[in-house]
Amino acid sequence: MRNIRTADVTAAIKEMCIEANHFLAPDMREAMERAAKEEVSELGGQILKQLKENMRLAGEEQIPICQDTGMAVVFMEIGQDVHFEGGSLEEAVNEGIRQGYTEGYLRKSVVRDPLIRENTKDNTPGIIHYRIVDGDQVTITVAPKGFGSENMSRVFMLKPADGVEGVKNAILTAVRDAGPNACPPMVVGVGIGGTFEKCALLAKKALTRPAGSHSDIPYVRDMEQELLGTINDLGIGPAGLGGSTTALAVNILTYPTHIAGLPVGVNICCHVNRHAVRVL
Amino acid sequence: MNEYRITAPFAQETAKRLRAGDYVYLTGTIYTARDAAHQRMYEALAKGEELPFSIKNNLIYYMGPSPAREGRPIGSAGPTTASRMDKYTPKLLDLGMIGMIGKGKRSEAVHDAIRRNGAVYFAAVGGAGALLSKSITASEVIAYEDLGTEAVRRLEVKDFPVIVVIDSEGNDLYETAAQAYRKQA
Numbered sequence: 001m002r003n004i005r006t007a008d009v010t011a012a013i014k015e016m017c018i019e020a021n022h023f024l025a026p027d028m029r030e031a032m033e034r035a036a037k038e039e040v041s042e043l044g045g046q047i048l049k050q051l052k053e054n055m056r057l058a059g060e061e062q063i064p065i066c067q068d069t070g071m072a073v074v075f076m077e078i079g080q081d082v083h084f085e086g087g088s089l090e091e092a093v094n095e096g097i098r099q100g101y102t103e104g105y106l107r108k109s110v111v112r113d114p115l116i117r118e119n120t121k122d123n124t125p126g127i128i129h130y131r132i133v134d135g136d137q138v139t140i141t142v143a144p145k146g147f148g149s150e151n152m153s154r155v156f157m158l159k160p161a162d163g164v165e166g167v168k169n170a171i172l173t174a175v176r177d178a179g180p181n182a183c184p185p186m187v188v189g190v191g192i193g194g195t196f197e198k199c200a201l202l203a204k205k206a207l208t209r210p211a212g213s214h215s216d217i218p219y220v221r222d223m224e225q226e227l228l229g230t231i232n233d234l235g236i237g238p239a240g241l242g243g244s245t246t247a248l249a250v251n252i253l254t255y256p257t258h259i260a261g262l263p264v265g266v267n268i269c270c271h272v273n274r275h276a277v278r279v280l
Numbered sequence: 281m282n283e284y285r286i287t288a289p290f291a292q293e294t295a296k297r298l299r300a301g302d303y304v305y306l307t308g309t310i311y312t313a314r315d316a317a318h319q320r321m322y323e324a325l326a327k328g329e330e331l332p333f334s335i336k337n338n339l340i341y342y343m344g345p346s347p348a349r350e351g352r353p354i355g356s357a358g359p360t361t362a363s364r365m366d367k368y369t370p371k372l373l374d375l376g377m378i379g380m381i382g383k384g385k386r387s388e389a390v391h392d393a394i395r396r397n398g399a400v401y402f403a404a405v406g407g408a409g410a411l412l413s414k415s416i417t418a419s420e421v422i423a424y425e426d427l428g429t430e431a432v433r434r435l436e437v438k439d440f441p442v443i444v445v446i447d448s449e450g451n452d453l454y455e456t457a458a459q460a461y462r463k464q465a
Contacts, residue, residue, distance in 0.1 A: 040461070041457075041460075041461060043443075043457075047405055050405055050408055050411055050441075051405070051407065051408055053411055054407070054408040054409070054410050054411040055410075057410040057411055057414070058356075058410040061410070062349065063346075063349075063355060063356050063409070063410035063413055064346045064355065064356040064409060064410065065356070065407070065409065065410060066356060066358055066406075066407045066408075066409045067343065067344065067345050067346045067355065067356035067357055067358050067409040067429075068344075068358075068360065068409075069346055069356075105346060105347045105348070105349050105355055106346055106347075107344065107345070107346040107347070107355070107356075107429050108428060108429065109344075109429070117316065119427070119428050119429075119430075121428065146407075148360065148361045148383070148384070148406060151361065179384070179385060179454065179458075180383060180384045180385060180403070180406075180454050181361050181363065181383070181384035181385060183383065183406035183407045233462065233463035234458065234462060235457075235458040235459065235460065235461030235462035235463065236458050237457065237458065237461055239383070239403065239405050239406060240383075240384070240403075240454050240457075240458070241403070241443065241453060241454070241457045242456075242457030242458050242459075242460050242461045243461050244461060270406065270407050271407055272407045
């Protein structure tokens with residue numbers, strides 16, 4: 001058994017909230033570079049250049065890449081041989097978010113009740129997903145999620161008979177409907193299988209997989225590549241103003257499902273696809 | 281597609297010259313309001329009260345900034361999705377608002393109100409909040425301070441870059457631009 005102090009969790013999450021909102025991970029920076037070289041529309045190319053300049057300014061002058069610094073989504077993969085000491089883990093995670101968003105000049109975008117809508121003024125609580133894994137380490141992924149693209153995300157409960165074509169159509173429908181609202185070029189996270197909630201969670205998790213990486217499952221990898229091409233042929237383009245770069249990546253995760261079902265979750269993210277990872 | 285430098289606020293004659301696809305640099309005064317501020321303004325109008333600023337010939341920027349660091353006028357300051365304000369926009373246009381700055385598609389009712397009033401809908405590039413903040417020289421909360429980032433702010437802007445998406449004749453760049461690059465049915 002290994003002891004980990006919850007104060008260390010707080011410190012790591014605080015730093016990751018600030019880092020993720022000012023610097024994109026290398027995979028996203030490379031994907032944007034590639035897109036800028038390949039974009040065929042002149043206006044689209046100009047917009048991609050502006051987004052690169054935006055990224056440079058964000059890092060150098062410590063201005064968040066986007067004013068929507070998101071709701072803090074935190075994936076905690078906890079080794080089963082870990083023991084936390086020093087108080088509640090849940091409170092430690094939220095304290096990290098609180099400190100990161102308050103001290104890091106990040107926007108507070110969370111309301112306490114979805115209908116009464118009073119701002120909590122410190123961006124807590126976060127959305128925390130725990131998973132118990134083997135070993136004695138804790139892997140923390142912080143993925144602040146903006147809502148322009150979150151609002152365009154979908155769950156489709158397809159029939160087994162809909163098959164691969166049905167899945168592709170569902171993904172294309174979500175992307176087409178998202179259009180300019182989701183701040184393209186976007187990253188498309190997809191979860192296929194599981195249950196109603198599992199496919200949505202897989203789709204969210206898929207967004208944290210590096211852009212440019214592919215599934216180990218051959219047919220899934222083929223589908224990722226084919227869909228990226230089809231989506232870019234929609235012509236939506238950077239900022240939705242036309243062009244050949246509508247998506248930077250399509251990341252698909254799958255899971256076993258029920259004989260009667262084919263759930264598909266499509267979680268859309270803008271080009272500010274933020275994720276920071278640390279191992280304690 | 282033309283390029284213009286325009287001073288805000290501006291009158292209908294100026295709005296009517298603009299065409300979907302034009303690139304515009306705005307200088308002058310604009311106001312911010314997003315979901316919660318729109319709801320409050322809407323309720324104020326329903327009660328027969330005044331809006332917190334004169335809407336005539338003014339632009340509303342759908343934006344809630346991140347906090348400003350010391351010595352800076354504002355934090356990150358890019359556009360939010362405009363369609364969430366569709367419910368409130370026709371009324372404001374009918375009261376003389378000259379246009380909006382946001383991102384994303386608008387409803388049929390907003391299209392109609394833009395045509396009816398000779399107004400304009402601009403897009404700023406979504407997710408370019410750090411870059412856009414550089415064109416904002418001053419920011420002051422003028423109403424609903426309790427709403428935090430959603431308060432109404434008066435902004436002074438200099439060469440703030442926007443693109444005309446819906447013009448006074450109802451042309452919509454989102455519809456035409458994507459068609460030009462579409463490779464499938």
